[in-house]
Amino acid sequence: MATYTAVATVTGGRAGHATSVNPDAEFDISAPAQLGGTGEGVNPEQLFAVGWGACYQSALMAAAKEKRVNAMTIMKSKVRVNVTLTHEETADLSAKIEVFVPDMELDQVQELVDLANTICPYSKATEGNIPTETVAVASLGE
Numbered sequence: 001m002a003t004y005t006a007v008a009t010v011t012g013g014r015a016g017h018a019t020s021v022n023p024d025a026e027f028d029i030s031a032p033a034q035l036g037g038t039g040e041g042v043n044p045e046q047l048f049a050v051g052w053g054a055c056y057q058s059a060l061m062a063a064a065k066e067k068r069v070n071a072m073t074i075m076k077s078k079v080r081v082n083v084t085l086t087h088e089e090t091a092d093l094s095a096k097i098e099v100f101v102p103d104m105e106l107d108q109v110q111e112l113v114d115l116a117n118t119i120c121p122y123s124k125a126t127e128g129n130i131p132t133e134t135v136a137v138a139s140l141g142e
Contacts, residue, residue, distance in 0.1 A: 052122040053081040059120035077101040094131040109136035
């Protein structure tokens with residue numbers, strides 16, 4: 001069984017700096033301007049959305065393989081992850097994952113989405129912990 005551990009060090013919290021190793025990466029972190037930050041660096045919610053999106057896309061591909069969906073069809077898919085931080089009395093996260101697969105019926109895409117939810121490690125880790133909606137969409141409005 002293969003195992004991978006990501007390692008990152010952060011200083012300064014939401015107004016800080018992050019480094020990771022193997023491979024080396026380094027970047028500034030900033031709270032979004034809407035939450036009083038400068039918005040000049042990446043924020044934790046963006047990083048979470050990117051990580052979840054990449055993981056979910058891979059889970060979607062695995063679901064498609066399991067359902068015998070043409071690999072070329074699923075390679076054209078797009079996953080958009082919206083991570084919302086509501087900062088009132090407490091800080092709460094919620095998420096919405098939208099999946100677009102051109103040339104595929106929405107009910108077929110939703111079947112893949114539902115299966116991907118059971119495969120994706122991020123989805124499994126957040127299940128029951130944050131409100132999450134996962135939907136097949138006819139377009140991402142780009």
